[in-house]
Amino acid sequence: MLVSFAPDSRKQKLVDKIVRKTKYMKREVTSRNSYLGQRAIVVGAGLGGLSAARVLSDYFDEVMILDRDELPDDAARRPGVPQGKQPHGLLGAGLKALEDLFPGFGNELTRAGAVSIDAGCDMLYEVPGQDVWPRMKINWPTYSMSRPLIERTLRRQVERRGNIKVRSGCRVFNIVSEPNVHAATGIQCQTVDGRLETLKSDLIVDASGNGSLTLEFLKATGRRPPEETSIGVNIRYASALFERSHIRNDYKVVFTFPDAPEQGRGGLILPAENNSMHVGLAGRGKAFPPIDSNEFLSYARQLPTLTIYNAIKNAKRLTDRLNFQSALGRLASRDVEIYELLVEIRHVLKPLNLLDDPSIVTRVKEEIANASPGNESLGVYST
Numbered sequence: 001m002l003v004s005f006a007p008d009s010r011k012q013k014l015v016d017k018i019v020r021k022t023k024y025m026k027r028e029v030t031s032r033n034s035y036l037g038q039r040a041i042v043v044g045a046g047l048g049g050l051s052a053a054r055v056l057s058d059y060f061d062e063v064m065i066l067d068r069d070e071l072p073d074d075a076a077r078r079p080g081v082p083q084g085k086q087p088h089g090l091l092g093a094g095l096k097a098l099e100d101l102f103p104g105f106g107n108e109l110t111r112a113g114a115v116s117i118d119a120g121c122d123m124l125y126e127v128p129g130q131d132v133w134p135r136m137k138i139n140w141p142t143y144s145m146s147r148p149l150i151e152r153t154l155r156r157q158v159e160r161r162g163n164i165k166v167r168s169g170c171r172v173f174n175i176v177s178e179p180n181v182h183a184a185t186g187i188q189c190q191t192v193d194g195r196l197e198t199l200k201s202d203l204i205v206d207a208s209g210n211g212s213l214t215l216e217f218l219k220a221t222g223r224r225p226p227e228e229t230s231i232g233v234n235i236r237y238a239s240a241l242f243e244r245s246h247i248r249n250d251y252k253v254v255f256t257f258p259d260a261p262e263q264g265r266g267g268l269i270l271p272a273e274n275n276s277m278h279v280g281l282a283g284r285g286k287a288f289p290p291i292d293s294n295e296f297l298s299y300a301r302q303l304p305t306l307t308i309y310n311a312i313k314n315a316k317r318l319t320d321r322l323n324f325q326s327a328l329g330r331l332a333s334r335d336v337e338i339y340e341l342l343v344e345i346r347h348v349l350k351p352l353n354l355l356d357d358p359s360i361v362t363r364v365k366e367e368i369a370n371a372s373p374g375n376e377s378l379g380v381y382s383t
């Protein structure tokens with residue numbers, strides 16, 4: 001699920017908790033269910049930040065979203081969200097949560113070219129040792145599209161709300177507090193024309209993705225950061241965009257799972273707008289997905305089934321470069337942290353976009369070169 005929201009009673013608890021923590025607020029809270037303050041600042045215009053801003057717009061006079069990227073008008077990839085290049089799935093519950101916040105969200109996605117998916121009959125799950133699941137319409141549709149399209153659609157919805165302002169090209173450096181007050185009272189940022197600015201705020205939501213602003217603020221105000229646990233995810237994936245082609249038995253989505261734990265190679269196909277499809281090939285442990293685009297097809301051929309290979313072998317590839325990414329496990333103790341006047345929403349997985357860092361690409365290549373030939377667990381490079 002792309003975004004999950006608490007049911008209403010939990011949402012109310014969250015609001016109550018924020019109200020309790022707003023003891024430093026200068027303005028008096030008049031009606032605690034409808035008014036929390038004059039201005040809320042949200043750092044980050046990703047899915048978390050846009051959704052948080054929509055919720056806060058019911059409780060604050062003004063909500064300001066600040067993002068360091070120049071936010072594009074169209075559904076384009078951008079540097080602040082490197083994982084946006086990779087296939088993303090939006091499950092039914094995520095869609096419903098977003099529809100609740102942004103009525104008409106699904107229709108707007110369809111008009112922009114998202115592909116409607118019925119999870120009961122359009123998705124093929126290939127799990128070693130299991131029969132293919134019977135197909136039946138479950139009439140709980142969701143959509144498949146690129147991650148930038150989801151974000152652009154949400155951004156447009158947010159921009160239509162009169163009391164939300166989005167400032168792009170505005171990098172936040174610090175969350176600040178006033179002397180002798182632990183509570184966050186504003187942020188320092190650099191505007192698109194290079195000016196440094198301090199903005200005051202009654203509430204700050206740190207949705208910058210990796211939580212480093214909040215950690216720095218906690219350190220600066222002498223508090224302990226939340227506990228973190230590392231988990232060994234150790235998955236890498238390479239993806240490319242193809243012109244949409246026929247998938248066996250007219251499925252629209254494919255997930256091919258490895259025969260774990262012995263095997264580590266899997267793949268997926270997700271259709272996207274503009275008659276395209278996103279194809280991702282994954283490798284866990286010592287199975288390296290291809291980083292050279294010429295090896296994409298041969299890796300696909302060695303998946304547990306030929307479904308993905310057959311769908312792409314004659315399809316036109318729309319992107320020359322592969323998007324290669326690695327996921328490292330880093331799990332915060334909770335995914336929403338609330339401090340005085342500061343709420344932090346963060347990623348649970350820390351992504352590394354390898355092709356954006358040449359030194360890491362070199363390291364991966366060295367790892368592959370050092371791997372002993374003939375070692376089956378090393379995937380396509382060993383054969």
Ligand SMILES: Cc1cc2nc3c(=O)[nH]c(=O)nc-3n(C[C@H](O)[C@H](O)[C@H](O)COP(=O)(O)OP(=O)(O)OC[C@H]3O[C@@H](n4cnc5c(N)ncnc54)[C@H](O)[C@@H]3O)c2cc1C
Nearest residue numbers: 001002044046047048068080083086088089172208209351
């Ligand atoms: C390869 C990959 C595939 C994934 N697939 C799925 C999937 O299929 N389904 C799913 O549910 N989840 C998926 N995820 C997880 C999902 O992408 C993240 O959970 C989600 O992006 C988190 O959203 P966010 O808004 O919290 O952070 P982000 O999307 O990272 O947004 C953070 C924003 O903050 C901005 N920012 C950062 N620092 C600053 C600053 N100092 N000042 C101002 N702005 C700043 C950035 O520019 C960015 O816009 C995937 C993740 C990866 C890596």
